[in-house]
Amino acid sequence: MTNNDSGGFPDWESLYNKQQVESMPWYSEKLDPDLDEEISNGKLSVKGRFLDLGTGPATQAVQVAKRGFTVTGSDISKSAIYRAMKVYANEPNIIFIVDNILDSRIKDDEYDYIFDRGCFHVFQPGDRPRYVREIKRILKKDGMLFLKCFSTEEKRDEGPYRFSKKQVSKIFENEEFKIERIKETVYQGTLDPLPKALFIVLTNHKSITRL
Numbered sequence: 439m440t441n442n443d444s445g446g447f448p449d450w451e452s453l454y455n456k457q458q459v460e461s462m463p464w465y466s467e468k469l470d471p472d473l474d475e476e477i478s479n480g481k482l483s484v485k486g487r488f489l490d491l492g493t494g495p496a497t498q499a500v501q502v503a504k505r506g507f508t509v510t511g512s513d514i515s516k517s518a519i520y521r522a523m524k525v526y527a528n529e530p531n532i533i534f535i536v537d538n539i540l541d542s543r544i545k546d547d548e549y550d551y552i553f554d555r556g557c558f559h560v561f562q563p564g565d566r567p568r569y570v571r572e573i574k575r576i577l578k579k580d581g582m583l584f585l586k587c588f589s590t591e592e593k594r595d596e597g598p599y600r601f602s603k604k605q606v607s608k609i610f611e612n613e614e615f616k617i618e619r620i621k622e623t624v625y626q627g628t629l630d631p632l633p634k635a636l637f638i639v640l641t642n643h644k645s646i647t648r649l
């Protein structure tokens with residue numbers, strides 16, 4: 439992956455078709471500790487419907503389901519989703535769907551919570567408004583988005599786009615998301631040292647105009 443505007447991101451389908459998920463930089467069997475903290479501290483009032491957006495290896499989706507939520511793992515890559523369906527066929531409370539979040543088939547107001555660990559930060563700047571609108575549409579009113587993305591503190595040449603707290607706040611607040619918490623953290627996976635990241639908790643203060 440390259441961090442520029444030239445579309446240098448992987449072809450996700452051929453990546454998941456050819457490579458073992460365990461060797462991917464974002465592979466982590468454990469639940470993201472920042473999301474785990476949100477769940478464990480009892481900050482989520484309902485055990486509702488969770489979307490793990492850009493689920494890839496699906497480890498995060500499975501861990502969220504184990505904590506009592508009804509989970510959908512979605513990804514643009516068919517190979518990633520077919521693998522997840524096979525590997526996790528016996529896991530209760532979880533389904534997998536092929537879906538492109540920039541042109542999503544998911545219904546309005548479908549989810550109480552969305553977890554995005556590493557999908558938003560691969561989109562080119564021109565695609566971000568579409569992403570934010572789709573998230574707003576499929577998330578219930580007062581639903582929550584948990585977002586993990588690379589931080590401007592991360593100095594590797596390779597990788598996805600980087601965000602400061604100010605930049606990410608501006609992108610979402612323009613669309614009436616409320617930033618509840620935002621912190622500097624790391625992105626768990628197979629890289630050493632772990633990439634520096636932001637973890638942002640947002641609430642959807644819905645008022646979209648439907649035509």
Ligand SMILES: C[S@@+](CC[C@H](N)C(=O)[O-])C[C@H]1O[C@@H](n2cnc3c(N)ncnc32)[C@H](O)[C@@H]1O
Nearest residue numbers: 450464492493494513514515538539555556557
């Ligand atoms: C950095 S990986 C993170 C995977 C997973 N969330 C995790 O934490 O292990 C980004 C994922 O986003 C998916 N993705 C990329 N563009 C997408 C899109 N437009 N819609 C849905 N998923 C997408 C990729 O296929 C990939 O699995």
